[in-house]
Amino acid sequence: MHIEKGEFVGIIGHNGSGKSTLSKLLNAIIFPTQGDVMVSGLNTKDHENLWTIRQTAGMVFQNPDNQLVATIVEEDVAFGPENLGVPPQEIRERVDRALAVVEMQAYAHQKPHQLSGGQKQRIAIAGILAMEPECIIFDEPTAMLDPSGRREVMETIRRLNRDKDMTVIHITHFMEEIVAADRIIVLDKGKVVMEGEPRMIFRQVKRLKEIGLDVPQMTELAYELRSEGLKIDDDVLSIEEMVNALCQ
Amino acid sequence: MLKDVTIGQYYPTGSVIHKLDPRTKILFTTAFVVMLFFLNNLWGYLATFLILATITLLSRIPVGYIIRGIKGLVLIIMLTVVLNLFMTPGTAVATLGPLTVTLEGLKVATYMALRLIFLVVGTSIMTLTTSPIDLTDGMEWCMRFIPFIRRYAHELAMMMSIALRFIPTLMEETERIMKAQKARGANFETGNIISRAKNLTPILIPLFISAFRRADELATAMEARCYRGGENRTRMKQLIFEFRDSASLVLMVMMIVGLYLTTMIQIPLVFPI
Secondary structure, eight states: OOOOTTOEEEEEEOTTSSHHHHHHHHTTSSOOSSSOOEETTEETTOGGGHHHHHHHEEEEOSOSGGGOOSSSHHHHHHHHHHHHTOOHHHHHHHHHHHHHHTTOGGGTTSOGGGSOHHHHHHHHHHHHHTTOOSEEEEESTTTTSOHHHHHHHHHHHHHHHHHSOOEEEEEOSOGGGGTTOSEEEEEETTEEEEEEOHHHHHTOHHHHHHHTOOOOHHHHHHHHHHHTTOOOOSOOOSHHHHHHHHHO | OGGGOOTTOOOOOOOHHHHSOHHHHHHHHHHHHHHHTTOOSHHHHHHHHHHHHHHHHHHTOOHHHHHHHHHTTHHHHHHHHHHHHHHOOSOEEEEETTEEEEHHHHHHHHHHHHHHHHHHHHHHHHHHHSOHHHHHHHHHHHHTTSTTTGGGHHHHHHHHHHHHHHHHHHHHHHHHHHHHHHHTTOOOSSSOHHHHHHHTHHHHHHHHHHHHHHHHHHHHHHHHTTOOOSTTOOOSSOOOOOHHHHHHHHHHHHHHHHHHHHTTOOSOOSSOO
16 A cells, blocks of 8 residues: 555545554554555664654644643644654744644633633644644544534635645545545555545445445435436546436 | 532632732641630730731622631531530539639630631632632642642642542432432431431432543543643742732731740730639
């Protein structure tokens, strides 16, 4: 498996398929028993590289409450760069910049428990951004959020990838979140079983269902319509595409 | 119930006292507490009262708010007063059945009560005027000068700030678990103390399990953000000692010395001994 710089890769798989294990391997939290994990040319097994790797490949976790350390938002964003030993003046600048990117400047002096789930998750993202990584791994960041929080976080992630050229590895259960990804990797029982463009992956509705995965709603609808004998493309991903396909 | 505890709470007003360096405040409070136990006549307590009153006025914290903090200690203070009043041997002033109030007892009881009240007021002024973050930073700095503890100064400070961060989170969680258990028919309101305590088990166990899970996840998240203890760590906000702080430090040293000097006064106030 290889991930390019600036790419948006979606990773899906059933519970226990190894998604989280993969994300922890990439961040050098756990180490491979076989083979090697290389992050921008550095082997995670090499202990000297540990901190560089964790700084290069930042990680956002599922539970927004359990990854905020400090009692004040801006202090939390500063936590990463403080650990890296960045000079105080520069930390200040990085924190302001990171909060601006996730559009949370107005909340800089708030307490984390006063924020909504989506806002907490954006603060967690800002905390990673302040470390100036090249790649961010999102380990089901939207799993515990309500629909509006999910939208906030997804917009932030997409913006990072598009405007800041950030490499994004997005692990999720929500297929709609990755229809716009550059590439999707499907994991099952610790193995890569499918890999390719979203259209190519979601077209294989039957195979995905066998692994226990869903497809985007519209793809499923198209699939059902096709099996009823309706002539419709099998790679419909969004509502818009569905409308176009039906109105032809 | 928890709302009545004012010790350890932060009451921001933006006053001069709030703006002082936390280190100055911690050092002064420590010296002040030690000094309280040296005072041996009412002149000293009078001076202490004046100092505390001035600081309270400067801090712009409502006096009622501070007095509420003493309320929680009324029981302890009463107990101390009563015990000292009757148990101190000396010249009898009044007899109440088998109990005798002595002049010495009266004196010791008054001193103890004042001492306790000033102790609570003094320390709560510090926490009321210092934000938890400043307090933690200040304590980290102060701990660096205590042998044995200095090695763990950073870790202790980090523990304190994580505790502060998770208090509201765990309170919410407790509430949620209580509601969930009530929905399943648990009863927390009736019964004697022992059965009530027993009824808390279905709250405490889920709470502990979740706290451990949170701790585990937080530790992973901290490591993922390159946390590796206090070594080579920098801080965004640094404690800067300004002119205001040097001035207040000098003033505070003078106050402490002043308090000490009151112990030399030979003229009795109220008590003839």
